[in-house]
Amino acid sequence: MSGKTLTRADLSEAVHxxxxxxxxxxxxxxxxxxxxxxxxxxxxxTVKLSSFGTxxxxxxxxxxxxxxxTGEEVPITPRRVLVFRPSQVxxxxxxxxxxxxxx
Amino acid sequence: xxxxxxxxxxxxxxxxxxLRDVERIIxxxxxxxxxxxxxxxxxxxxxxxxxxxxxxxxxxxxxxxxGSAVKVDAKRVPFFKTGKELRERLNGGAPETATTKxxx
Numbered sequence: 567m568s569g570k571t572l573t574r575a576d577l578s579e580a581v582h583x584x585x586x587x588x589x590x591x592x593x594x595x596x597x598x599x600x601x602x603x604x605x606x607x608x609x610x611x612t613v614k615l616s617s618f619g620t621x622x623x624x625x626x627x628x629x630x631x632x633x634x635x636t637g638e639e640v641p642i643t644p645r646r647v648l649v650f651r652p653s654q655v656x657x658x659x660x661x662x663x664x665x666x667x668x669x
Numbered sequence: 670x671x672x673x674x675x676x677x678x679x680x681x682x683x684x685x686x687x688l689r690d691v692e693r694i695i696x697x698x699x700x701x702x703x704x705x706x707x708x709x710x711x712x713x714x715x716x717x718x719x720x721x722x723x724x725x726x727x728x729x730x731x732x733x734x735x736g737s738a739v740k741v742d743a744k745r746v747p748f749f750k751t752g753k754e755l756r757e758r759l760n761g762g763a764p765e766t767a768t769t770k771x772x773x
Contacts, residue, residue, distance in 0.1 A: 570710040572701070577714075580701045585693050595679070595694050600717050602678050606670045608758050615672045618699045619747070623759060646759040648718070650749030660706050660722060660745050 574600075607648060617665070619652040706747055716754040723748045 574596055581592035603613050603621065612622040628644040655665045670678075672695065680691045702712050706722050713719040722745050730741040751759075 570705075570708075572705045572710055572712045574714055576705075577698050577701050577712075581694050581697050584697045585690060587694075592694075595683070596698060598679055598682065599675070599695055599698060600714060602675055603670075604717060604755055604758070607755070611670055613670045613675070615675070615699060618672075618703065619749075621749075648749075648751040648755065648759060650718075650720075650747075652747040652749075656703050656706070656747055659703055660747055662707070 610646075615653075617653055617655040619650055619656055621648060621650050623647070624649055709745075714752065716752050718752040718755060719750050721748050721750070722746070 574593070578589065578593040578596045581587060581596060582589045585592070587595070606613050607621055607623055610623050612620060614620045623646050625646050626644060629642050631640050631642040632638065633640055652660075658664060658666050676688060676691050676695060679695070680686060680688050683691065686694075702720055705712050706720060709722055711719060711721045725744050725746055727743040728741050730739045731737070732739055
């Protein structure tokens with residue numbers, strides 16, 4: 567593990583270098599892409615990106631939680647959570663295997 | 670929404686770009702994330718979330734159909750943690766739940 571952390575700036579730089587757009591425009595596009603995904607997810611719609619993975623919103627019901635430190639009961643309100651399911655391709659790549667085919 | 674719809678959406682707001690350029694931009698972004706994870710790096714996208722890799726130890730699994738024990742090798746799995754801003758937006762922009770408020 568190298569433990570490095572990439573940010574939006576690194577993604578913008580990659581777009582700048584590989585697609586040849588200006589740095590400013592690359593940064594704008596990275597933002598636009600993430601915003602488009604976010605806006606879709608906020609409506610509750612799933613975002614499925616082949617060979618990458620699927621982002622989906624799940625609704626959780628309310629329940630009684632407990633503060634593990636004090637043992638005190640705290641209500642957990644119903645809420646929506648985002649889950650990411652990596653594609654088989656991503657899982658293979660991360661394990662240094664052949665990417666294989668989608669699903 | 671699938672990838673082609675995302676491409677369409679970005680292309681419609683950037684009419685000076687060809688569809689295939691938008692496709693390359695999106696693929697570059699996604700490949701960059703996957704490549705970083707492959708190296709064991711993290712990707713932190715403020716407002717959206719963070720991608721990281723978790724190590725899973727080898728374990729003795731079981732074929733649920735036959736019940737026979739099978740060896741499951743150690744592996745690395747991608748992990749995504751939703752960013753604070755997106756988590757709040759998913760819940761109507763409310764300033765978090767009672768559980769987190771208690772802590773503060």
